[in-house]
Amino acid sequence: MNQSFDAIVIGAGQAGPALAGRLTEAGMRVALVERGRLGGTCVNIGCIPTKTLVASAYAAQIARRGREYGVEVGPEIGIDMVRVRDRAQGVSTRARINVETWLRGMKGLTIIEGHARFESPTTVRVGDDLLTAPRIFLNVGARANVPDMPGIGGVEVLTSTAMLQLDTVPRHLVVIGGSYIGLEFAQMHRRFGAQVTVVEMGPRLIAREDEDVSEAVRAILADEGIRVRTNATCIAFKPHAEGIEVTVDCNSGEPTVVGSHVLLAVGRRPNTDDLGLDRAGVAVDARGYVTVDDTLATNVPGIWALGDCNGRGAFTHTAYNDHEIVAANLLDGGSRRVSERIPGYALYIDPPLARVGLSETEARRTGRTILVSKRPMSRVGRAIERGETKGFMKVVADAQTQQILGAAILGASGDEAIHGILDAMHAGVPYPVLQWAVPIHPTVSELIPTLLGGLKPAVAAEPSLANA
Template sequence: MSTRFDAIIIGAGQAGPSLADRLTKAGMTVALVERNLFGGTCVNTGCIPTKTLVASARVAHLARRAEEFGVMLDGPVRVDMARVKARMDAVSGRSRENVEKWLRGMTGCTVLQGHARFESPNTLRVGDEVLTAERIFINVGGRAAVPDMPGVRDVPFLTNSTILDLGTLPRHLVVIGGSYIGLEYAQMYRRFGSAVTVVEKGPRLIGREDQDVSDAVKDILEKEGVRVRLDAECIRFAPHPDGVAVGVTCASGEEPEVVASHVLLAVGRRPNTDDLGLDKAGVETDARGTITVDDQLRTSAPGVWAMGDCNGRGAFTHTSYNDFEIVAANVLDDDPRRVSDRIPAYGLFIDPPLGRVGMTDDAVRKSGRRALVGMRPMTRVGRAVEKGEAQGFMKIVVDADSREILGAAILGPGGDEAIHSVVDMMYAKAPYPTLQRAVHIHPTVSELIPTLLGELKPLR
């Protein structure tokens, strides 16, 4: 005996609940299945808890700098990690509870907790219950990847999820992976008081960024006392009386290993698709398990869509939400929105943060376009200087012929917010003189974006 619905959603991450809301308001009966925590990665192990920790770490950092601003504090700054964790748990917990309450109170939505597995393209089993629907939406997210590095299974290690369980301060945190997740944890734990070493296999941090961004981020972290080991071609692990010995190089003349009290693996993520029975539904995946989708997020199985991290088309909270918008527009609104209409934009939430949109300089060069670039260090941005946060820079690159804005990076105070001035112009397809002639508020970081566009030089 099976229960029939108009639609089934697997996963209560960023896209799933919003889609359930739209579908039920359209008069459909919806089953939403969640096997773990409501809210998905963002609410439970991603954006909300980590940015809550970043906020606590920033307060500690500013407190240590108080005398620079003429503010005198008595005694050394102490960080109570138990209270830091309690605050994080409370913020994350409220968000999770709100998502669950929303879903359970949604008219027309049946919430089931359990592990959903396909039995056919339109049939799922959840425990003893069998569900059928003409439309099934997969929103199962992803998890930390654990690569098969020598010795990794012989030592204790943390991932971006399990590190959130720590209520004490690591003596020495070694972060394997010099990209977005790893760098955020590296800086925050350094500010909490841990010794921190970042171990990156590649020649520079955040390799998808331009060299100048990578260099500036490295400089910011190193000035706060984070050690960075690049070109770590021999990463390996072994038990040690003081924790874990992390091998970082095979070259002679260099320190071959670092001894960590705790190791964080931040070397990528993988989709949660290996135990869904996708083969029984005819849903195709690639070698990593990422679900193959078309430009409107339809899978190879008719009537089945995939949204969020499991489809490999964004892997950010904002792209997951946009996946919901694309699916809803096509299914409900007769509006043919597409993933390819999306302009890449994201942030690196170290402090100061990086806001990025569009093409990097390297990508523009490879495209063969004739381009212009404007750049200004934060030492020449009044707002940054006033706040005592003049690290980083801002830059924008445009097409010299079409005057199209191609991309921008703002690494500095408020960079994650200021970048939206450029994002919006790019979606409006406005030529760069439109933004150049805008009158922004002083004193802000954003006010220098028009100035950048008045100082363009050929991109070399």
């Protein structure tokens, strides 16, 4: 069957449904094609279920620390992993139902289940149906990367998606990859009671962050009994009587580690390899990401790419902002650009790491004259009251323009407190404006004016505050 539409949206992740809503409100007939579950990664296998698991792990940790707060909970706590899993699935399911209810009530929208493949720049095939439209939007997301490591075909490894199905606590979880997804699952399952080892090929964890941030995160994990093996230059796998033997080949320590479960958390790859993009002439880069310009348009007129598949951001909030950019430019006469977006994200270990803008290392590389200020979370009254004083705050500014260039908050409620800095950066106000704000006491944010007041010319990197 042939069907014609004003627009086709391929993928129902964070950007797709919202864009479909804007397009249908503008009076367009829109087809939304989804081969999996509505809601995409975030709702089904990403942010929502994983952060629900993080919340359960946090509750377990607070229960263990109850005596510190004068609360007696007994010598042992129990983890019902079936209930933990079911709670996460329940939260995810409710979110997906809400998305589906919204979409199915959208006037002018046709939801088509199946895998879309291009036949031409204006035509896609879904099963036996041909859909045509002058505007096509790709929101196909990404999936866990499973590289061809030695021995990986002979063992059963888990991805972040498979981890969500666990109904028992692993005896020993070996996490391959010391970055954001891997570290969240590592701490989570350590708090559920598993022995955990993190194996990272590089010299340190979360290598894109400043070294002091990386060291502090490693210290936080080590304090909870998580083993970290860096410089794992030759990772390999083979079956073992107790599970899976992982060769780490580090410069020090045992050459192998045996886990009952192995999580492979070594990045993600875009879902662009089975879309027939070549038939439409859409260009991709060496890693498979759709090449887009600053307005998210591809090299083919009438085709755009949003979300994880375009390589311009790997977060739910950047995907949603992608839809805002496209909708503003197409429907509102705007001239929005991706380059105007100030990058921000968080690592949801406990305490969380929140980041916005440039790191100190990145700021130094620009050649600017920069100012830096750093304060330990042990100076924050709110953190002291909560008994959660690990970590620090750091901000970087341009000495000449007084613009904030970036910040990191590794500490209690840092993922919320960072938004004051992000908003000031977005508004383009010089840092003294925020420095003279009067924040509420007691909050984590109240240290920010003090932090800004401590900005000084950057010198050699300061000693780590990992143990602050």
